[in-house]
Amino acid sequence: MPNDTSQVVWFEELRRADVPRVGGKNASLGEMVANLSRQGVKVPPGFAVTADAYRQFIDANGLQKTVSSALGEFADGKLSLAEAGESIRRAILRGDWPEETAQAIRAAYDELNRRTAQHEMDVAVRSSATAEDLPDASFAGQQETFLNIRGGRALLDACRRCYASLFTDRAISYRQAKGFDHLKVALSVGVQRMVRSDLSGAGVMFSIDTETGFDKVVLINAAWGLGENVVQGAVDPDEYEVFKPLLSDPSLSPIIGKKRGEKALKMLYTSDSGQPTRNVPTSKAERAAFVLSDEEILALSRWACVIERHYGQPMDIEWAKDGQTNEMFVVQARPETVQSRREASAVKTYHIKKKGRQLLAGVSIGEAVASGRVCVIENPSEMGRFVDGAILVTRTTDPDWVPIMRRASAIVTDHGGRTSHAAIVSRELGLPAIVGATRATHLLHNEQEVTVCCAEGREGFVYEGIADYEVEDIDFDSIPTTRTKVMLNLANPAAALRWWRLPADGVGLARMEFVVSNHIKIHPMALVRYDSLKDDAAKRTIDELTAGYEDRTEYFVDRLARGLGRLAVVQYPHPVVVRMSDFKTNEYANLIGGSEFEPKENNPMLGFRGASRYYSPRYREGFALECRAIQRLRNEMGFRNVVVMIPFCRSTKEADRVLEVMAENGIRRGEAGLEVYVMCEIPSNVILAKAFAQRFDGFSIGSNDLTQLTLGVDRDSAELAELFDEQDDAVRWMIQSIITQAHKVGADVGLCGQAPSDQPEFAGFLVECGIDSMSVSPDSFIAVKRRVATAEQTVLSDIAE
Structure with missing residues (x-):
C-alpha cells in the first residue's frame, strides 16, 4: 500500500544518509533492515513519521513563535529552564494534528497490522531527533520512548508526547552544551512492532569494551522484561563478555565473562492505556538464573560484529528477545560515542599511593580517581543544592539528571550496570563513576570527604577521606622496539583489559592462584568433597557462590576458564603463559573450606607446593579441575595461544609424574600445539x-x-x-x-x-x-x-x- 513519503516512510526504504529526514535512530533501523537482514540480523518491522511531519505540526499550530519566545526569555533570565520547558511542552501537547499527517500515520499503522496479520497490534513509539546518535554526540535517552501503544488514537497521542519531549529540561540543557540550535533540531518518530520481551528479557550490547576501549570484545547486559530498566540503570543486569576474533569458528565458545546480576525488577505490559508498563519484583528463580543461554550470547555477539563491520565503527545496540517466539531482535543501533573517540596513542593512568578505609564497592566506570565531598541527591528537583565539583551520590539516574551530572567530579549510584544511563553519561562526561554500589545512599552522607577510585579494575571503590594518588600520561608512540621480547605479568582478570594498548609480546606470567583466590574463592577440594565437609558455615557460603551450577565443581572450572580467558585476550594471538596453581599450604587453607584439606607446615615456602601437589592424593582431584579449565580454555573457547607452566618442580622424576597426570586429564604436551x-x-x-x-x-x-x-x-x-x-x-x-x-x-x-x-x-x-x-x-x-x-x-x- 503506497503512503505519503513526506509524512511516513517504511524502515526498508530508509538508509543511514536519511538522518535529516527521519533522525539517527530511524535511519539506522532502515539501514539494518535493508542491508543486514540477509546476514541474519532481525529488526522488528515498522515505519518512521518524518521530521517534515513534525515541522508541519509545529507550523500548523503556530508553535515556532512559542518555542522561540520561551527560549529567548530563558536566555534573558526571565524564565527558569523548568518554566521555559514546561510552557513549550504544554503548548505542543495542546496542538492539533494536521489531517493529512494524522491520516498518513493511521494508514501506516493499519498497513503494519496487515503485514503482521494482527489487529490493533501493540507498538513501540520512539523519538528519533535529527541531531541524535551522531559520532560526536549521544542524545541517548534525551527524548521519550513509549511502549505497548495500541490503536490509532493512542499512537497519535504517543507521537505528540514524543514531540513534546524534544523540549524537556535535560534535552534543552544538552543541546546548549553541545552547541545545537534548538529551532534547527527536528523530531521524527519510529513506530515499531513490539517485541514481547516482557515475557523474556532484553538489554544493551556494545561492540567494544566500554571502559578500556578494547575493540576485540562484545559487552552484553541483560535483564528480565522490557529493556528500559537496563538502559535507565534501574536494575543490576547480567553481564557477558565475548572475544570477537574467535566468533567466526562455530565450534568455539569464546565467552570470557559471565556475571549474574541481581535483576531485582522486571518491566511488564499492563492493560492500562494511561500507564502501559509497570515494574514488578522478579522471582528468586529469575534472580538466580542467567537471562541468556551461551548460544544466545554468541548469536547476539555475532550480530554485533555484523553491525559494527557494516557501519565501520564501534556500535551501541539495544536488543530484545520475544518470549512467545523465542526470537532475538535488534531494536536500536547507534555509534558508540566515547571510546571510539578516545585518543589511542596517549592514555592517563592513575595510581593510588595512600588510601583510607574502604566504604563501598560497585561496578567501576572510567578508569580514573576523584576525591571530594559527598552530595546525596534523591531527586533532580533538588539540583539547586548541589555544589559544583562534589561527588554525586544517588539511587539511579535517568536523562533528567544530566544537568547535575555535568557539575559533579564523580558519581556513585545504588543501582545499575555498565550500560546503565549513569555509566553511559559518566563516560561521555569523562567522570569516574561507581554504579550498582547497593547502599551508597545509606552509608554515605552530605559533606563527607571520600575518594572514588575506578583505577583498580572492573570493581570500583569508595575510600574514606582524601586519598593520595598520582596521574601519569603514557605516550605509546615513544616506546622503542626490541629484539628481546618484553611481556606482561598479569593476575587480575578484572583489571587485565586496561593494558591492551601496550605493545607487549605476550603474557609471560598469568598467575592462576590469583584468579582462584579472587575470582573463585573456594578451595577446589571443598567442591570435590563437598559432602564430607565439616564446616557448616563454609558449606552455606559455597551454596551461595555456586547457585545456578548443578555440579559444584563446574563452578570452579567455569570461573577459572573464563578468568584466565580475560588474561588470554589481552595479547592474543601472542603467547600467554599460564602458571598452574602455586599456592603455599597456608594460603590454600585460607580459601573457603580449605582448612580441612591442608597440612600445617613450619616452612610453607619450601613445603607442599607447586608440582608436588599435582600428583598427590591430597590434591590430585583439585589439579584435575585446573586441567579441565585449561582444556576448556584452549579447546572449547579457542585460546590456543595459552602455554602451560609448571611451578616448583624439584626433579625430573617429579616432572614425569606431573606430565603423566596432565595427560590423564586431557592435557598432553605437543597435542594441538600445546607447549x-x-x-x-x-x-x-x-x-x-x-x-x-x-x-x-x-x-x-x-x-x-x-x-x-x-x-x-x-x-x-x-x-x-x-x-x-x-x-x-x-x-x-x-x-x-x-x-x-x-x-x-x-x-x-x-x-x-x-x-x-x-x-x-x-x-x-x-x-x-x-x-x-x-x-x-x-x-x-x-x-x-x-x-x-x-x-x-x-x-x-x-x-x-
Whole structure:
C-alpha cells in the first residue's frame, strides 16, 4: 500500500544518509533492515513519521513563535529552564494534528497490522531527533520512548508526547552544551512492532569494551522484561563478555565473562492505556538464573560484529528477545560515542599511593580517581543544592539528571550496570563513576570527604577521606622496539583489559592462584568433597557462590576458564603463559573450606607446593579441575595461544609424574600445539637443565625463589634483607648458565621476576646473556622496554668494536 513519503516512510526504504529526514535512530533501523537482514540480523518491522511531519505540526499550530519566545526569555533570565520547558511542552501537547499527517500515520499503522496479520497490534513509539546518535554526540535517552501503544488514537497521542519531549529540561540543557540550535533540531518518530520481551528479557550490547576501549570484545547486559530498566540503570543486569576474533569458528565458545546480576525488577505490559508498563519484583528463580543461554550470547555477539563491520565503527545496540517466539531482535543501533573517540596513542593512568578505609564497592566506570565531598541527591528537583565539583551520590539516574551530572567530579549510584544511563553519561562526561554500589545512599552522607577510585579494575571503590594518588600520561608512540621480547605479568582478570594498548609480546606470567583466590574463592577440594565437609558455615557460603551450577565443581572450572580467558585476550594471538596453581599450604587453607584439606607446615615456602601437589592424593582431584579449565580454555573457547607452566618442580622424576597426570586429564604436551614450560626457581633446574629441557618446551626464571634457594636466604626475613640480592654473583651465574644450556638444546628462556623493573643494570645483564624474554608488571613495561632497547644498542656496539 503506497503512503505519503513526506509524512511516513517504511524502515526498508530508509538508509543511514536519511538522518535529516527521519533522525539517527530511524535511519539506522532502515539501514539494518535493508542491508543486514540477509546476514541474519532481525529488526522488528515498522515505519518512521518524518521530521517534515513534525515541522508541519509545529507550523500548523503556530508553535515556532512559542518555542522561540520561551527560549529567548530563558536566555534573558526571565524564565527558569523548568518554566521555559514546561510552557513549550504544554503548548505542543495542546496542538492539533494536521489531517493529512494524522491520516498518513493511521494508514501506516493499519498497513503494519496487515503485514503482521494482527489487529490493533501493540507498538513501540520512539523519538528519533535529527541531531541524535551522531559520532560526536549521544542524545541517548534525551527524548521519550513509549511502549505497548495500541490503536490509532493512542499512537497519535504517543507521537505528540514524543514531540513534546524534544523540549524537556535535560534535552534543552544538552543541546546548549553541545552547541545545537534548538529551532534547527527536528523530531521524527519510529513506530515499531513490539517485541514481547516482557515475557523474556532484553538489554544493551556494545561492540567494544566500554571502559578500556578494547575493540576485540562484545559487552552484553541483560535483564528480565522490557529493556528500559537496563538502559535507565534501574536494575543490576547480567553481564557477558565475548572475544570477537574467535566468533567466526562455530565450534568455539569464546565467552570470557559471565556475571549474574541481581535483576531485582522486571518491566511488564499492563492493560492500562494511561500507564502501559509497570515494574514488578522478579522471582528468586529469575534472580538466580542467567537471562541468556551461551548460544544466545554468541548469536547476539555475532550480530554485533555484523553491525559494527557494516557501519565501520564501534556500535551501541539495544536488543530484545520475544518470549512467545523465542526470537532475538535488534531494536536500536547507534555509534558508540566515547571510546571510539578516545585518543589511542596517549592514555592517563592513575595510581593510588595512600588510601583510607574502604566504604563501598560497585561496578567501576572510567578508569580514573576523584576525591571530594559527598552530595546525596534523591531527586533532580533538588539540583539547586548541589555544589559544583562534589561527588554525586544517588539511587539511579535517568536523562533528567544530566544537568547535575555535568557539575559533579564523580558519581556513585545504588543501582545499575555498565550500560546503565549513569555509566553511559559518566563516560561521555569523562567522570569516574561507581554504579550498582547497593547502599551508597545509606552509608554515605552530605559533606563527607571520600575518594572514588575506578583505577583498580572492573570493581570500583569508595575510600574514606582524601586519598593520595598520582596521574601519569603514557605516550605509546615513544616506546622503542626490541629484539628481546618484553611481556606482561598479569593476575587480575578484572583489571587485565586496561593494558591492551601496550605493545607487549605476550603474557609471560598469568598467575592462576590469583584468579582462584579472587575470582573463585573456594578451595577446589571443598567442591570435590563437598559432602564430607565439616564446616557448616563454609558449606552455606559455597551454596551461595555456586547457585545456578548443578555440579559444584563446574563452578570452579567455569570461573577459572573464563578468568584466565580475560588474561588470554589481552595479547592474543601472542603467547600467554599460564602458571598452574602455586599456592603455599597456608594460603590454600585460607580459601573457603580449605582448612580441612591442608597440612600445617613450619616452612610453607619450601613445603607442599607447586608440582608436588599435582600428583598427590591430597590434591590430585583439585589439579584435575585446573586441567579441565585449561582444556576448556584452549579447546572449547579457542585460546590456543595459552602455554602451560609448571611451578616448583624439584626433579625430573617429579616432572614425569606431573606430565603423566596432565595427560590423564586431557592435557598432553605437543597435542594441538600445546607447549609446556617449567619454572626455573630451584638450583636443580639449572644443574639438570638439559634433562628438564627434554621434558619441557621452555624455562621461566623465577628470580626471587632462585635467589632465595641459591643463597640460602629467606626472602621474607628482615634480619637477612641485606643478603637477599638477585645480582649476587652466584645468582647471576645460575641465570647465565640456564640460558646457555637451554639455548644449546633449542629451549626458550624468559624471566618473570621483579628485578628488571627495579634495577636497570639487571635488565642489561639479561640482554647480555641473550635471554629470550622478560615479563614485567604492566606499570613498569615502558621503563623496562626502554632499558632493554638501550642494553641491546650497547651490546651491538660492543660487538662492532
